Amino acid sequence: xxxxxxxxxxxxxxxxxxxxxxxxxxxxxxxxxxxxxxxxxxxxxxxxxxxxxxxxxxxxxxxxxxxxxxxxxxxxxxxxxxxxxxxxxxxxxxxxxxxxxxxxxxxxxxxxxxxxxxxxxxxxxxxxxxxxxxxxxxxxxxxxxxxxxxxxxxxxxxxxxxxxxxxxxxxxxxxxxxxxxxxxxxxxxxxxxxxxxxxxxxxxxxxxxxxxxxxxxxxxxxxxxxxxxxxxxxxxxxxxx
Amino acid sequence: xxxxxxxxxxxxxxxxxxxxxxxxxxxxxxxxxxxxxxxxxxxxxxxxxxxxxxxxxxxxxxxxxxxxxxxxxxxxxxxxxxxxxxxxxxxxxxxxxxxxxxxxxxxxxxxxxxxxxxxxxxxxxxxxxxxxxxxxxxxxxxxxxxxxxxxxxxxxxxxxxxxxxxxxxxxxxxxxxxxxxxxxxxxxxxxxxxxxxxxx
Numbered sequence: 440x441x442x443x444x445x446x447x448x449x450x451x452x453x454x455x456x457x458x459x460x461x462x463x464x465x466x467x468x469x470x471x472x473x474x475x476x477x478x479x480x481x482x483x484x485x486x487x488x489x490x491x492x493x494x495x496x497x498x499x500x501x502x503x504x505x506x507x508x509x510x511x512x513x514x515x516x517x518x519x520x521x522x523x524x525x526x527x528x529x530x531x532x533x534x535x536x537x538x539x540x541x542x543x544x545x546x547x548x549x550x551x552x553x554x555x556x557x558x559x560x561x562x563x564x565x566x567x568x569x570x571x572x573x574x575x576x577x578x579x580x581x582x583x584x585x586x587x588x589x590x591x592x593x594x595x596x597x598x599x600x601x602x603x604x605x606x607x608x609x610x611x612x613x614x615x616x617x618x619x620x621x622x623x624x625x626x627x628x629x630x631x632x633x634x635x636x637x638x639x640x641x642x643x644x645x646x647x648x649x650x651x652x653x654x655x656x657x658x659x660x661x662x663x664x665x666x667x668x669x670x671x672x673x674x675x676x677x678x679x680x
Numbered sequence: 681x682x683x684x685x686x687x688x689x690x691x692x693x694x695x696x697x698x699x700x701x702x703x704x705x706x707x708x709x710x711x712x713x714x715x716x717x718x719x720x721x722x723x724x725x726x727x728x729x730x731x732x733x734x735x736x737x738x739x740x741x742x743x744x745x746x747x748x749x750x751x752x753x754x755x756x757x758x759x760x761x762x763x764x765x766x767x768x769x770x771x772x773x774x775x776x777x778x779x780x781x782x783x784x785x786x787x788x789x790x791x792x793x794x795x796x797x798x799x800x801x802x803x804x805x806x807x808x809x810x811x812x813x814x815x816x817x818x819x820x821x822x823x824x825x826x827x828x829x830x831x832x833x834x835x836x837x838x839x840x841x842x843x844x845x846x847x848x849x850x851x852x853x854x855x856x857x858x859x860x861x862x863x864x865x866x867x868x869x870x871x872x873x874x875x876x877x878x879x880x
Contacts, residue, residue, distance in 0.1 A: 449757055453880065460688050462814040471812025474733040475867050481879040484835045485797040489805050490880050492756035493746060494772035499712040500705065533682045544697050552695040556740060570697040606693060613758070614746055615880050619809055619816065621690040638814060639688045648688060670684045 450530050450673025453486050453615045459641025466638045470595055486615065493613045497540050501610075503574035508543075508567070508585040517567035519548025519586035523658045524650075526667040527579040528609060530616070531674045535579025539671075542608040543583055544570040550591030550601075559591065587663065590629060602629030602636070609669060616671035623649045624665070694811040696742050698776075706775035708745060708787035711768065718768035721750025721788035725855055726821065728863040729781040730808060737781030738867065741810035745773045745785050747803065752791030761793075777810075786858075789823065798834035801826050808865060818878045821863050822848045839876045847876055 465472035484490070494500070509517045524543070528536040546552050546569065551561040553568045571583050588605060592598045605622045623630050630636055630649065639645045650667040658664035704710055709717040717723065726745070730738040748754055749766040756762060775783040790802040801822055808817040822830050830836055836844055849861035865875045 451758065455879075457685055460685060462689065464814045466814070469812070472814060473812075474736075475738065475810065475812030476814070477817060477874060477877045478733075478868050479871055479874045479876070481877050482838050484838055484878045484880060486880060487795040487797050487800055487835065488754060488759055488793060489746065489748065489800065489803065491758045492754040494770060495756060496711070496770075497772065499715075500770060500772065501700075502702075529684060531684050531686060533684050542700060544695065544700075546695075553699075554695040554697065556694045568697075568699060570699055572700065606690075606695075608692065608696070612756075614805060614807075617744075617807065617816070618687060619689060619692045620687050621693075635690060635814075644685065644688050647685070648690075669687045672686045674683075 452674045452676040460644045462638040505571040506573045508571045511566045515566040517586045518564045521662050522587045523662040523664045525582035539575045540610040541581040542572045545588040545605045550589030602627050611671045691814045692809040706773045708773040711770045725860045726785040730865045733868040739779050741777040743775045744807040746805045747790040750788045752793035801829035801833040
């Protein structure tokens, strides 16, 4: 692993989230949000050094070498629609966040996770674990080879369905740019019904969670292509000339 | 310069992969699993339980910790004292809670530092993520060793006075020859019960 990566362009100004971007909670029909979400008002704290900083060499702790989820080993190809998932991690000034740790996890093509908590009666794929971790390059790019995940029902009293989605966890250059989010697929009618996606009040913010499908020729034979850019919090106090 | 709106947060959900965790992820004193722990400072254990409304344990919650080194410095360019930061200390760790809601971090007793907002008492920032938490829950651990510094901390002072004690860790004897501090996190309850949480 290259340890001589140039330092990322560091944001030094952090503004509160604009209205409509953060999920409105608790969520009707999602019982855990009613028992886990803090009920007392959150206390806005100043950005001191602990909040502005974060671990810059995390790839030494978290190996960032797992980008191919679709091929577990020779002859072991995951079931489902093969998919190439790529994009850029940017800050609010549109600058690439290089060296960010990007973690991705998802259900298999039948909508089941390889996780002991997921005991749903849907098939596991012996050739699909469904998680990967990479580090963004100098242009802030990440890329994974995987499969398109399936939809699945949420096991609550009044069952609702999660549309196909991919989970992202991004560890950027400061604690304030830490982001956990999910990505959806364009054109899926289930997106309109998803309680989690629709907890984001601003329609434009919801649209920004939906990936763009690229022409197959851009990816190559055999893979569907999707691109999805993700914007982390943080700006530069003094814009670069 | 263009301005892009930040991407919305979502819950980490119940299925954050166990396979993402490796030995020593909850150990802030080592840069990576194969590294020696830092020789500076006092190593301590931070333990606690995460509970939800009604006091029931939250299993499978993901916690991340971030803190300064034993001298109150960060190995980060935003710290003017970065060249003096402990090069063998990572300051970051991740843990998940067991069936009883329990977690543990091995770390250093952090140092305090001077900040434009005021002198920060030694503290550890904790992030809690999990099913049902659409936004990360952010809290801060203070230590009973530093009552005077705690009383002047610009963040602790934002917490209503009766609730401040909830984010000061409690000494709980020793284990493995290290001092143990307990820090329980109650995600949702009335003002007497709930852990104070912050937004940045």
